[in-house]
Amino acid sequence: MQASLTANLGYVNRADRFLDSYQDPLNQQQVRLAFSMPLVDWGRQKSIIKTAQLTRQQVQRNVQQSQATFEQTVLSQAAQLSTLSEQLALAARADTLAQRRYDIARATYQVGRYSLTDLNIALSEKDQAKRAYIVALRAGWIAYYRLRALTLYDFERQQPLIAGK
Incomplete structure (x- = not known):
């Protein structure tokens, strides 16, 4: 529910010249006071509340989806790192044999x-x-540092990465 109160105060006068219109304006004062309050809002307030609730629920679902996507990305990157490690070992063996x-x-x-x-x-x-x-070596290092950036964790030192270091 919303109500409003309005007050106006003004001086009115008329003259042929601009400066003459402000001479003795006290004889021409006007005051107006208005109060308005809707009696019925036809469910507008309920619809605003419902819209806000639905928006909040949608934002929560989006956050959950983003978190699930992020977790899946981290797991995928970790699995890719393992695969790339195997490929690197095979490439090193092939290089030695060649x-x-x-x-x-x-x-x-x-x-x-x-x-x-x-x-x-x-x-x-x-x-x-x-x-x-x-x-293969390049792909392995890229995957390793991408996983480090995603998790903000230094796997060699077994500690979180700290910004600015």
């Missing part, structure tokens, strides 16, 4: 039992394995 193969191919080429084409293939595979290892 390096050994190249070393053997070079030694075999030097004694004349391997062609230059086969040596170049071994070199290309060694370089490709090295690039794959670097890509």
